[in-house]
Each structure stands twice: as C-alpha cells, then as structure tokens.
C-alpha cells in the first residue's frame with residue numbers, strides 16, 4: 001500500500017524533474033508533469049485516486065499474467081493525468097523488481113522510459129500533454145517489459161508455455177539488422193534475468209502483421225521484411241483504428257469511422273492505407289510467432 005503522504009513525497013517538485021529525465025520525458029512534457037503533480041498534491045480527492053492506482057500498480061509488479069489487478073479500476077473518466085501520476089509514484093516498486101532480477105541499470109531505466117515515449121506520442125497525436133495509452137502502461141509497469149535495442153519484450157503466458165511478447169515502439173526505422181540484434185539479445189537476457197519464465201518463442205499481435213501490407217508495399221521495405229519472420233495464427237481481427245493511429249497519429253472511433261479521404265498521406269504506407277480504405281477494404285491486427293534464434297556459445301559476451 002502506497003499512502004498519500006508517500007505519494008506527496010514522490011511527486012514533490014524538488015525530486016520529480018530528475019525522475020522525469022530518467023524516464024525519457026521531453027522538456028515540454030516534463031514541465032507539464034511537474035505542474036500536474038503540484039496541482040494534485042494539493043487536492044485530497046485526486047491524491048486518494050493516485051494512491052489507490054499506484055498501490056494497485058505496485059501489487060501488479062512481478063505478475064506477468066492477466067490475473068494482475070487492474071490499476072485503473074477506480075480512475076474517474078477522463079483523468080489520464082491521475083494515471084500518469086500514479087505511474088510516476090510507483091516507479092520505486094518497479095525499480096525494486098528490476099533490482100531483484102539484477103537487470104542492469106541502463107536497461108532498467110531505458111525500459112521505464114517507455115513512459116516518456118508514450119507521453120511524447122500523446123503530444124504528437126493530440127497536440128497536448130497527456131497519456132491516452134495508460135491502459136498499456138500496466139504491462140510496462142509489471143517489471144517484465146524490457147526495451148532491448150530496437151524492440152521491447154515482455155514474458156507472456158500462452159497455451160504452450162511462456163512466450164516473449166514483442167512490441168515495436170515508434171523509435172525510428174525497423175531495419176532487419178536492428179530486429180536481428182534485438183532478437184539475438186532478448187533470448188539470453190530473459191533466460192538470465194527471468195528464469196521463472198522459460199520462453200519458447202517470440203509472439204506478436206499487431207497491425208504490422210496484416211498480410212495486406214505485403215500486397216501494397218515493396219518486398220524490400222522494412223515492414224514486409226519484418227512480416228516474413230512471423231508465422232501467423234488464426235485470422236486477424238478488424239482494426240482500422242489501430243492502423244490509422246499508428247500510421248497517422250490520429251485517434252478514430254469504430255462507431256463513427258473517419259472518412260479516410262480527410263487523412264493527409266505523405267508516405268507510401270499512408271497512401272496505401274488510405275487507398276485501401278477508400279476502396280472499401282479494412283485493416284486487421286494479426287497474431288504470429290517466431291522462433292527464438294539458435295543459441296550461440298559466447299561465454300565472454302557482455303550482458304545484454
């Protein structure tokens with residue numbers, strides 16, 4: 001249980017800026033985060049919500065299964081600011097889990113910097129400070145999400161045992177070399193630091209795996225080369241909104257679909273997305289698995 005006095009301390013304007021730098025916040029977002037924390041530190045009712053969510057986040061640390069408690073169960077509608085502050089106020093608990101697993105410090109902070117990344121994508125999407133992806137952040141705050149080179153990985157239970165669920169942050173091109181390097185680093189890293197989750201394969205669920213992409217982009221593109229690594233399972237589920245979000249940084253509502261002709265397409269992917277939707281097509285998120293790389297004996301290799 002993280003009480004309100006502890007939350008006040010952890011969100012204090014003297015200590016927060018250093019933490020925000022480590023979490024990858026851009027300056028404009030850091031200034032607004034400190035101001036939001038200052039407001040909430042003075043409001044008893046908001047403080048209680050932050051304490052409750054931070055405590056639930058802390059309870060979920062170390063649990064990589066859907067049985068982890070929902071930290072947002074008492075979050076009032078539209079209060080993503082409180083979710084963000086709860087994440088900031090529970091960093092110590094996630095760090096303690098990383099320390100227990102002997103995660104190198106740079107990888108620990110680098111992985112938690114997913115928060116700064118999400119806040120900056122929020123600004124790109126909405127033109128303002130916020131965190132509309134706070135739902136996803138409970139995964140990052142489980143203590144299992146590791147940002148290793150180009151990709152992020154987190155252990156996830158599957159029907160056949162543990163898999164390494166793979167996430168692709170919006171952080172530059174997805175070159176085949178960068179994916180090879182991340183895959184090669186991930187398997188020994190998790191074997192060493194997460195021996196309680198012996199993984200058997202990589203897994204991914206994403207719009208990036210929609211086979212339509214391979215029909216519309218050249219075989220040499222990073223996206224198509226990334227797709228080739230995965231063996232798809234089942235059939236995708238319709239998700240025009242996720243493609244519009246990740247390709248245009250625009251939020252749309254399935255109940256009130258956006259007119260694709262209103263999207264400004266500058267890249268070949270964006271043009272392909274718009275043309276496909278205008279022609280009456282749809283986009284889907286697909287799930288797939290990829291094999292772990294063969295272990296290469298490198299006794300002197302430094303820890304990933």
Ligand SMILES: CC(C)(COP(=O)(O)OP(=O)(O)OC[C@H]1O[C@@H](n2cnc3c(N)ncnc32)[C@H](O)[C@@H]1OP(=O)(O)O)[C@@H](O)C(=O)NCCC(=O)NCCS
Pocket residue numbers: 167168169170171172173174175205206207208217221222223224246247248266267268269270
């Ligand atoms: C995954 C990602 C890094 C791939 O980018 P990439 O390495 O540039 O991909 P490619 O080389 O295959 O790009 C081919 C073309 O599509 C464009 N493109 C690729 N991803 C794009 C995106 N998300 N938005 C707009 N255009 C994109 C490229 O700019 C390039 O355009 P061009 O031919 O006009 O120069 C990129 O899509 C991205 O950052 N996505 C956001 C994160 C995400 O979707 N994660 C998965 C969540 S489930």
